[in-house]
Amino acid sequence: MESNTTVQMDDVDRRILAELTRDGRMSVSVVAENVHISRAHAYARISRLTSTGVLTKFTALVDPVKAGLKSSAYVTLKVSQHVWRELREELRAIPEVAHIALVGGDFDVILLVRAEDNQGLRRVIFDTLQSMPGVLDTQTFLIFEDLDTR
Incomplete structure (x- = not known):
C-alpha cells in the first residue's frame, strides 16, 4: 500500500489504536475486552491495521533520564x-x-x-x-x- 494512502477506519479501529497506544504490550484478549468486541474480531482488526501500515511498530517508551540520557x-x-x-x-x-x-x-x-x-x-x-x-x-x-x- 502507498505510504500516503489514507486507510478507512471506524470507531472500533480508533478505540483499538487508543488501547495499543496506551499500552503496546496489551494482549489481543485485553484489547478485545476493553473495546467490547470478540478476540477474533480484535485480532483481525489489528492484523488489518498492521498490514495497511496504520500500525507501524510496537515499542516501549523509555524515561531518558532514568536510562542515563541526561x-x-x-x-x-x-x-x-x-x-x-x-x-x-x-x-x-x-x-x-x-x-x-x-x-x-x-x-x-x-x-x-x-x-x-x-x-x-x-x-x-x-x-x-x-x-x-x-x-x-x-x-x-x-x-x-x-x-x-x-
Whole structure:
C-alpha cells in the first residue's frame, strides 16, 4: 500500500489504536475486552491495521533520564537544497538522534537529540551535525523538562 494512502477506519479501529497506544504490550484478549468486541474480531482488526501500515511498530517508551540520557535538545537544521534523501540516512545512523522530522518554516529539519551528558550533546551537534555536507546552519534548544502526554 502507498505510504500516503489514507486507510478507512471506524470507531472500533480508533478505540483499538487508543488501547495499543496506551499500552503496546496489551494482549489481543485485553484489547478485545476493553473495546467490547470478540478476540477474533480484535485480532483481525489489528492484523488489518498492521498490514495497511496504520500500525507501524510496537515499542516501549523509555524515561531518558532514568536510562542515563541526561542531556536532551531539539536541534534545527537548515540544509542545502536536494540533500534531504542522503542526509536523512546519515541522521538515522546517529545513535543519539531519537526523532527526525522534515518541516516547513525557518528551518528544514528538526531533531530530538538525547545524550548521556552535555559533552556528548556537544559532540553530536558540533562534531557530527555541523560537519555534515549540506548542513548550512544549526540551532539548539535545550530541554529542561520532558513531559509524556500519553
